[in-house]
Amino acid sequence: MNPATSVAAPHSTEAPEKTHLRLGFVALSDAAPLVAAKLLEFGHAHGLTLELCRQPSWAAVRDKLLCGDLDAAHTLYGLVYGVQLGLGSPRTDMAVLMVLNRNGQAITLSNRLADALAEAGAAKGTGNNTLREALATLGRKPVFAHTYPTGTHALWLYYWLAAHGIDPLRDVESVAIAPPQMVAALAEDRLDGLCVGEPWNALAEAQGVGRTVAYTSEVWPDHPDKVLACRRDFVDTHPRATRALVQTVLEACRWLDGAGHRDEIAHWLARPEYIGIDEKQIAARLGDHVDATSVGRLPMRFFDGGAVNYPHPFEGAWFLTQFERWGMIDARDDYDDIAASINQTQLYREAAARVNVAVPREDIERKLIDGEVWGSNAQSVAYARRFPIGG
The missing domain is CATH 3.40.190.10 (Periplasmic binding protein-like II)
Structure with a gap:
């Protein structure tokens, strides 16, 4: 060293x-x-x-x-x-x-929502209909987490949702959660999705409580973050x-x-x-x-x-x-x-x-x-x- x-x-x-x-x-x-x-x-x-x-x-x-x-x-x-x-x-x-x-941040969905997204046609892409159809299967307004109201994760999440035709201010309830608390909130079914930095997306997948469906480098390649x-x-x-x-x-x-x-x-x-x-x-x-x-x-x-x-x-x-x-x-x-x-x-x-x-x-x-x-x-x-x- x-x-x-x-x-x-x-x-x-x-x-x-x-x-x-x-x-x-x-x-x-x-x-x-x-x-x-x-x-x-x-x-x-x-x-x-x-x-x-x-x-x-x-x-x-x-x-x-x-x-x-x-x-x-x-x-x-x-x-x-x-x-x-x-x-x-x-x-x-x-x-x-x-x-x-x-780079190095991602969007992870609950297993239920990730399954619905896959069934609607694709787990990634810029088409507007598949994500909207998946969200509709919840029967309520979905809850997504980011880490701070003006932070990068909130803005990557909003941009990604809007690119899929989802208005993040009207179609989604968003909440701010500290990064280390994200996986537990997903496991407890308090969230339908989240945007956070690693390793918390990887941990969600490892624990079987969610699946990563998009990376923030897909939103803006080589974007600045921290x-x-x-x-x-x-x-x-x-x-x-x-x-x-x-x-x-x-x-x-x-x-x-x-x-x-x-x-x-x-x-x-x-x-x-x-x-x-x-x-x-x-x-x-x-x-x-x-x-x-x-x-x-x-x-x-x-x-x-x-x-x-x-x-x-x-x-x-x-x-x-x-x-x-x-x-x-x-x-x-x-x-x-x-x-x-x-x-x-x-x-x-x-x-x-x-x-x-x-x-x-x-x-x-x-x-x-x-x-x-x-x-x-x-x-x-x-x-x-x-x-x-x-x-």
Whole structure:
């Protein structure tokens, strides 16, 4: 467990303003970069000591970031943007430092609903009728869970349902449940479906209480998911510490791409203080063992030569378009400006250069599940207002 450090200890004139950082995380496989950064002590080369603080829910992560109990956290991309706008919490200026992972989330249905979907014609696809027919077999409004109202899982779930002709605000009852509680809720028949990060979808299948029918990479291929985030005033007050933190976590992400390292991190994540389930369930969908035969299913990505981690502002702006779509905010025309202020691209570039990580190209375009195209040249205001199903 010796890290391959690439940077010498910082010179005293560049020493971090704060050397002990408390980092929050929720029990998910995509917390792997923070766990690797701590266990391999990548921070020592950059003048940092990390303390990992497991949190029971995303709301707890939010509250502890805002009160200062946490310096930074592994968190939902959409949560950061929601806090910036004062949705469900006091409005606070926030900072996205880097993207921690892409892909690696899924939608799992109860066995009853998955059977009905299969009988209606297909377990995947963009056709509108099969899912509606399956939901109708319940004889009531279906209950779906996500993990936080403005979070990525809520937005992937809403987008997937709408692509199948289901209005998530009117045709479905949605509830927020902390990720580690999802499988139990499904087993107790309190849910008909859920959208959550791994390993909880894999665990639901392993326990025979549900079946995964879609992967979020089918909704948006190589979508950003969790980010490393903090309050903006932390960046302003501790710029060198923040840069050192990004350097540290980038080195951890690079390590995760090494041969055999996904199995190693799965073993560590299985510890009770991190996720606390069988490492086989964690490893099954962590990357090296992903069955890519399913169309659109892409592995969880942590680094890919740095292509994963750059905090593209246009990706952040997408979450704002969905906030408008689902009636969380009134229509506005400054989404690109908001994203540019939250995503710390200059700080990221400085940190990446110091650990020899390339910054990826910015002319990126992806086709989403409903045929809409989103990318660096997308017009966010027009995009937000052209969906047939909305709030």
